[in-house]
Amino acid sequence: MISFQNVHKSFGPKKVLQGVNLEIAKGTSMVIIGGSGTGKSVLLKSVLGLVTPETGTILVDGKDATSGDHDAFLARFGMLFQGGALFDSMPVWQNVSFRLLRGSLKRPKHEAREIAIEKLRRVGLTPDVADLFPSELSGGMQKRVGLARAIAAEPEIIFFDEPTTGLDPIMAGVINDLIREIVTEMGATAMTITHDMTSVRAIADNVAMLHDGVIQWTGPVAQMDDSGDPYLTQFISGSAEGPIEAVR
Amino acid sequence: MNMLLSPFALIGRQTLALLAMIGRFTIFVAQTLSHMARPPFYGREFLTAMVNIGWLSLPVVGMTAIFTGGALALQIYDGSSRFSVESVVPQIVAIGMVRELGPVLVGLMVAARVTSSIAAEIATMKVTEQIDALTTLSTDPLKYLVVPRFIAAILVVPALVGVGDIIGIYGGFAVATGQLGFNPATYIRNTVDFLQFNDVLSSLVKGAAFGGIAALMGCYFGMHSGRGAQGVGQATKSSVQAAAVLILAANFLLTSLFFST
Ligand SMILES: Nc1ncnc2c1ncn2[C@@H]1O[C@H](COP(=O)(O)OP(=O)(O)OP(=O)(O)O)[C@@H](O)[C@H]1O
Ligand SMILES: [Mg+2]
Numbered sequence: 001m002i003s004f005q006n007v008h009k010s011f012g013p014k015k016v017l018q019g020v021n022l023e024i025a026k027g028t029s030m031v032i033i034g035g036s037g038t039g040k041s042v043l044l045k046s047v048l049g050l051v052t053p054e055t056g057t058i059l060v061d062g063k064d065a066t067s068g069d070h071d072a073f074l075a076r077f078g079m080l081f082q083g084g085a086l087f088d089s090m091p092v093w094q095n096v097s098f099r100l101l102r103g104s105l106k107r108p109k110h111e112a113r114e115i116a117i118e119k120l121r122r123v124g125l126t127p128d129v130a131d132l133f134p135s136e137l138s139g140g141m142q143k144r145v146g147l148a149r150a151i152a153a154e155p156e157i158i159f160f161d162e163p164t165t166g167l168d169p170i171m172a173g174v175i176n177d178l179i180r181e182i183v184t185e186m187g188a189t190a191m192t193i194t195h196d197m198t199s200v201r202a203i204a205d206n207v208a209m210l211h212d213g214v215i216q217w218t219g220p221v222a223q224m225d226d227s228g229d230p231y232l233t234q235f236i237s238g239s240a241e242g243p244i245e246a247v248r
Numbered sequence: 249m250n251m252l253l254s255p256f257a258l259i260g261r262q263t264l265a266l267l268a269m270i271g272r273f274t275i276f277v278a279q280t281l282s283h284m285a286r287p288p289f290y291g292r293e294f295l296t297a298m299v300n301i302g303w304l305s306l307p308v309v310g311m312t313a314i315f316t317g318g319a320l321a322l323q324i325y326d327g328s329s330r331f332s333v334e335s336v337v338p339q340i341v342a343i344g345m346v347r348e349l350g351p352v353l354v355g356l357m358v359a360a361r362v363t364s365s366i367a368a369e370i371a372t373m374k375v376t377e378q379i380d381a382l383t384t385l386s387t388d389p390l391k392y393l394v395v396p397r398f399i400a401a402i403l404v405v406p407a408l409v410g411v412g413d414i415i416g417i418y419g420g421f422a423v424a425t426g427q428l429g430f431n432p433a434t435y436i437r438n439t440v441d442f443l444q445f446n447d448v449l450s451s452l453v454k455g456a457a458f459g460g461i462a463a464l465m466g467c468y469f470g471m472h473s474g475r476g477a478q479g480v481g482q483a484t485k486s487s488v489q490a491a492a493v494l495i496l497a498a499n500f501l502l503t504s505l506f507f508s509t
Contacts, residue, residue: 050380071386079384085377089369098385103288149385 007056018213034210302404317419341420355458370470405459
């Protein structure tokens, strides 16, 4: 379980998170939506300690995310970064099985490679991609390699920052199914950021909308369409008319 | 009023920024040292760093040394002939190369070649979130990126300096015997007899210090790079500048330590 309690974060004078409160139950899939630049990525990073909130607490299974053994803590997580963040000094398969090649989860090399190829297959990539370098891949392929890396060590909690951005509709569908599968079959807890409303409906158990530094609305995905919240309604319909200003 | 005070405000701001940077750098060095003492140790990264810093720097070090050694011999010959003491050429070339020019030139070349590439690489990794990704994959960026490069540089730059010294002396030898009419056997004997253990030791110690400075500066500025391509450029420039100045300052310190008694 992940719980945000009154989380605040600013960069210089820019206030990004201004009191975020949110609960994500174990084994469920939460999708975060919200305008560009509202702090969705910052919210994910603050759980992992990549961004340090000024005030507020983030609890994971009731324990403060910043306390205790950070390595053991991070070993439970997988993260897909918005930009992929692949290591361009190593081939794709070593990227995917990075965790399995060193540290506490270390395995023999050929085993790690097999796992990498299997994970690549799950994100729709063929084995011959394994020996290419990230710079030789298209943007969408890089995204999917990042996804494969995030799930490679079968973490309990997975964060996806815009997993389907830059993918064709069919591939986006494959990825949506994969994320859904990881939650229902492996019992993982997922937190996904996306701008793609088809994705939201395919992946989410619950939806939260971040706006003006706070969670503007949160609830089950089924209630999203008749929430009565003017911000959410405008966001879903993609209308320029409404309380959310188009110029931010 | 504001116009009058603004230079003071500027000086104040820059002083504060400098102090903050010294503080950050001290913490960075302390963390690096503490990581060196704790496992895991990334052997592969260490070997790659040795090859990049040492082996691949050999051509530029060799070129720098041979031309400098040659020029040195010409200058010393010209200068010493005014006092009719041309015979000191081998000794002065040896001492000049081994004590000063070898380590300093290799240090500066390493700053140009290695510091810049480390800074640009790590800064790009930072800007593209690869450093964050390392952290989330339970790998400490300091341990994985900084420690291997730092240790490799400390070990391998003295070797580069040694090679530079020898090639530099050879450059002097080639010019002196080929152009200035020195007897090869006598030239070599004079060089070998004249150099003392302390000269060679100081050369290698300087190499280790300069290597450490070059690697640390690259890593520090890379890790603290600003955002975007501009951040990478800025980090690279600052790292080379800082490494070069610190290497020259450290050279002065070490020379006074070794030779001023
Ligand atoms: N390291 C940083 N330094 C300074 N400002 C930052 C930093 N990281 C994020 N910001 C700022 O915080 C705000 C929120 O950024 P964030 O990346 O979380 O947006 P987002 O909601 O993920 O947007 P998008 O949907 O476009 O990815 C932005 O205005 C950004 O400029
Ligand atoms: Mg984002």
